[in-house]
Amino acid sequence: MTELQLVFVSVVVFALMVAITIYARRKSPDVLWVGMALSVFCGPVGQLYLRRKAALWMVxxxxxxxGAAALLPPGNIAFLAQMVISPAVMFYRMKA
Structure with missing residues (x-):
């Protein structure tokens, strides 16, 4: 796969994650399991599920x-850290 194709696929996947998150926010707002699932599968983009300062929380x-990926041993740790940190932050945001 060429670099241009890889960039195109990445942009399409990112757009799909944003669209799914915004659709879920409209159809079932403030449901804990939906927010947690979006955080697991969409990572930081899942933070857009809640309207309260979503972009700030996503960053x-x-x-x-x-930061967690930098502290942990090399490998595909960023994905694993994202699957733990993002739902934890979503749980905090929904319960606070």
């Missing part, structure tokens, strides 16, 4: 994920 989760 916060992304920074936490990168």
């Amino acid at each position: 916060f989760v992304l920074i936490l994920t990168m």
Whole structure:
């Protein structure tokens, strides 16, 4: 796969994650399991599910994920850290 194709696929996947998150926010707002599922499968983009300062929280989760990936051993740790940190932040936001 060429670099241009990889960029195109990445943009399409990101757009799909944003669209799914916004659709879920409209159809079933403030449901804990929906927010947690979006956080697991969409990572920091799942933070857009809640309207309260969503972009700020999305950046916060992304920074936490990168920080955790830098502290942990090499490998595909960023994805694993994202699957733990993002739902934890979503749970905090929904319960606070």
